[in-house]
Amino acid sequence: MLLSPPHKPLTNGSEGTSVTKRGPAPADGRPWPWLVPAVAILAVFYAVPVLDVFRLAFSDATLIRPPTSWTAAPIRALLGNPALPEVLVTTFVFTAVNVVALQAFGLAIALTLVRGEARGLRGMTTFRTLVLAAWVVPGIANGLIWQMLFDEAPYGTLNSLLGFVGIGPVAWLSDPGMALVSAVIANLWQGTAFSMIVFYAARKAIDPVIYEVAALDGASPWRTFRSITLPLLRTAIAVNTVLVAVQTLNTFDSILALTGGGPGRATEVLALFTFNTVFYNLDLAGGSVLALIMFAVAMALATVIHGWLGRTA
Amino acid sequence: MRPIILATAIAAAPLAAHAQDLVTRDRVGLPDAPNVMTFRLTPYDLYSADAATAEAFAELFAAFIRERPDWRIETQLQTGNIGQEQARLLQQTQAGRGPDCAMVDSSQLALFEQTGVLQPMNETFSEAEVADLFPYVREAVTNDAGDVLAWWWFTDLRVLYRDTSIVPDAPATWAEVEVAALAAAEAGKEGILFNGGRWEGAAFDWLANFWAQGGRLVDETGAPVFGEGENRQKFLDAVGFYQGLVESGAAPQRVTSITNYDAFNAAAAAGSAAMFVGGNWQYGQLRTTLPPEQFANWAVSELPGPTEDQRATGTGGWAIAALSEDPAKRALCGEMAREVYAGPGNAYQGLLPTSAALYDAYDAYEGPEFNLFAEALQNGVARPGAAIYPEISNQIQILLGDVLSGAAEPEAALDAAFAAAQAAYERQ
Structure with missing residues (x-):
């Protein structure tokens, strides 16, 4: 069912020049003069720093010494670094679990909110505000908050609560496996709100008539979700997946405060590894190579995810 | 009792107000003082989150600058992220954009020395003062030529x-x-x-x-x-x-x-x-x-x-180093390290001075624990x-x-x- 006709510009017969009902388009077939200012600003603020990272990645620069020669040594050194595979695996697990869980929790909360509002339940605004409150907490503060909650001392908050119901104590931060789980929990607590906002807006944009028709046809809630809600949220899911994946890939401040990347390298993700390479090792060239890897991974993720989920958008 | 307290408060009010005028969030001294020294410091003393500590250091700085009315110290605050801050400080100094005087983490002193950014403060510190430093401190703050390249003002x-x-x-x-x-x-x-x-x-x-x-x-x-x-x-x-x-x-x-x-x-x-x-x-x-x-x-x-x-x-701690080649600024930097930090500043905070004489100079170091600390420092090893x-x-x-x-x-x-x-x- 086509709910509204697509907007289609009229042409005046001369190729490349479009005419709307209000007259010729502003660019009038010559878009470049209009695009140059925007492109120039983007180039200055985005492309130049990225190009500078490229330049440093092929140099011998350290944090205390400017480049003196051009070399591929930083790339070779990084590829030969035995820590890199472990860091990449940790980053992949941290990002993959977060992306899936953030979508699931964000969608669940958004649908709960919409349903609650549709039924006129009180407290929905408060609920939404509470979820959003976690989002505005800075990453470092988020790490410190969860560090206190996960404290494994005999008087630690979560372990004390679990103790009341006969569970635990749990080695939240001292066990390498659990430490990664704890880092994921802290990130989920903070990041779910963003997914919730995206899905809440997208769900509110779906025409309620469609749900009324589904109800008249006797569709079950699950069938309605599977056949109406999910397909119509496809674009939102694609966009949100890309944004959340890139955000998670760049996460390092909350982990720095929560575990510092430890025990050992158990929670050292690529962004934190980059930070340590530059500020512990003073290796600016090596850090630039890592930044390029993050850039490439983020671009690949965006391309693949958007191409996969957003192909019919 | 109350009249005495009231009288004391009234008498001290102009002094306190003057100290507030002389010490702000980014300055020590009068705003129109002709000579300026920039100083990058940690957030643990003059700008401490502890109000009493900040107030005590404000008084010390006010007294210090009153004796030097021609000077203004422009303060720059370092965050608690020591590694990153020290790397940035070194990078800026090498590029000629660093402060005139700065606090340097004791573990970073050698790196700063190797890069040649530390300027001697020989005119400020006497041979006797240098000789009174703990051996590992003296070794860290002087070079082979005997130049005093920094003043390590407290240790731990x-x-x-x-x-x-x-x-x-x-x-x-x-x-x-x-x-x-x-x-x-x-x-x-x-x-x-x-x-x-x-x-x-x-x-x-x-x-x-x-x-x-x-x-x-x-x-x-x-x-x-x-x-x-x-x-x-x-x-x-x-x-x-x-x-x-x-x-x-x-x-x-x-x-x-x-x-x-x-x-x-x-x-x-x-x-x-x-x-x-x-x-x-x-x-x-x-x-x-x-x-x-x-x-x-x-x-x-x-x-x-x-x-x-x-x-x-x-053993750790912090040093104060001159990064400017201007002799007057180097002298002011050294005098500030000695008169504000190493003596009364340390005594107020209960930090451990690096000079043996200072332990006898202040009552704050009379507790038995300081005897133990002094004894343990004999086996102190710096990074x-x-x-x-x-x-x-x-x-x-x-x-x-x-x-x-x-x-x-x-x-x-x-x-x-x-x-x-x-x-x-x-x-x-």
């Missing part, structure tokens, strides 16, 4: 804290520590706590066990040597000490998640720990935090060693002044986390750490 050290109601006698050796901690653990306490998480404190505190055996992290050229020769076995023995504590239950597994000294204060307040490896500054914190009867149970002793005669403790040290520390942190959590064996972890440090050294 690591000691063993114990609850004497659980551990009456101070353990002097590793074996005695394990026995005492196991006995405490069997009594339901955490036997001994120490930093074992991923941060500088974990590596620095543990290094005392390596240094006590005479181990060396780097050679004369600054190259890593901790994983080869006789250093290798000393390193493994020191790791084995911590590993044994965790595996035996003398120390809880959670030590691999401890990334700050406050965790020990909390354990002491909760009465859950029998011993911990902490900093000397925590003694004062415990005194003000714990009820008097509970504080009376706590005592400090020198860190244990493999034998009674093999002891060491890591090596090598550019590779931060990466060595990083690798030790990783190694300790892996070994204590059971993720790696000490030998394999040491091989990995040493190889990583060598690779990083070659890249530098």
Whole structure:
């Protein structure tokens, strides 16, 4: 069912020049003069720093010494670094679990909110505000908050609560496996709100008539979700997946405060590894190579995810 | 009584108001003073979050600048992220955009010296003052030509804290520590706590066990040597000490998640720990935090060693260095280090001066704990002044986390750490 006709510009017969009902388009077939200012600003603020990272990645620069020669040594050194595979695996697990869980929790909360509002339940605004409150907490503060909650001392908050119901104590931060789980929990607590906002807006944009028709046809809630809600949220899911994946890939401040990347390298993700390479090792060239890897991974993720989920958008 | 207080307050009001005029969030001195020195400082004194400390330093700075009305000190605040801040400071100074005077972490002094950014303050400090510094401090702040390149204004050290109601006698050796901690653990306490998480404190505190055996992290050229020769076995023995504590239950597994000294204060307040490896500054914190009867149970002793005669403790602290070539600014920087920080500033905060004479000059150092600290400082070891040290520390942190959590064996972890440090050294 086509709910509204697509907007289609009229042409005046001369190729490349479009005419709307209000007259010729502003660019009038010559878009470049209009695009140059925007492109120039983007180039200055985005492309130049990225190009500078490229330049440093092929140099011998350290944090205390400017480049003196051009070399591929930083790339070779990084590829030969035995820590890199472990860091990449940790980053992949941290990002993959977060992306899936953030979508699931964000969608669940958004649908709960919409349903609650549709039924006129009180407290929905408060609920939404509470979820959003976690989002505005800075990453470092988020790490410190969860560090206190996960404290494994005999008087630690979560372990004390679990103790009341006969569970635990749990080695939240001292066990390498659990430490990664704890880092994921802290990130989920903070990041779910963003997914919730995206899905809440997208769900509110779906025409309620469609749900009324589904109800008249006797569709079950699950069938309605599977056949109406999910397909119509496809674009939102694609966009949100890309944004959340890139955000998670760049996460390092909350982990720095929560575990510092430890025990050992158990929670050292690529962004934190980059930070340590530059500020512990003073290796600016090596850090630039890592930044390029993050850039490439983020671009690949965006391309693949958007191409996969957003192909019919 | 009230009239006296009122009269005192009225009399002091102009002085206080004047101090407020002279000290702002980014300036010390009159705003139109003709001479300007920029000073980058840490957030622990003049701009401390503790209002009383900030006020005390504001008074000290106000008194200092009143005697120099032609000068204005423009202050720049460093954050608590020491590694990043110090790297930025060095980078800016090399590029000619650094401050005239700055606080430099003692572990970074050698790196600053190697890069040639430290300017001598010979005119300010006499030979007698330099001679009165502790040996490791004197060595760090002077070069081969005898130039005074910085003034290390306070030091600190690591000691063993114990609850004497659980551990009456101070353990002097590793074996005695394990026995005492196991006995405490069997009594339901955490036997001994120490930093074992991923941060500088974990590596620095543990290094005392390596240094006590005479181990060396780097050679004369600054190259890593901790994983080869006789250093290798000393390193493994020191790791084995911590590993044994965790595996035996003398120390809880959670030590691999401890990334700050406050965790020990909390354990002491909760009465859950029998011993911990902490900093000397925590003694004062415990005194003000714990009820008097509970504080009376706590005592400090020198860190244990493999034998009674093999002891060491890591020493840190901050220095003030002149980064400007202007002789007048260098002089002002040195005078500020001496008149504000090294003497009255230290005494107010209860920090440990680096000069023996200052311990006799202030009543603040009359407590018995300061005798113990002074004694332990005889075995003080500073972190090596090598550019590779931060990466060595990083690798030790990783190694300790892996070994204590059971993720790696000490030998394999040491091989990995040493190889990583060598690779990083070659890249530098």
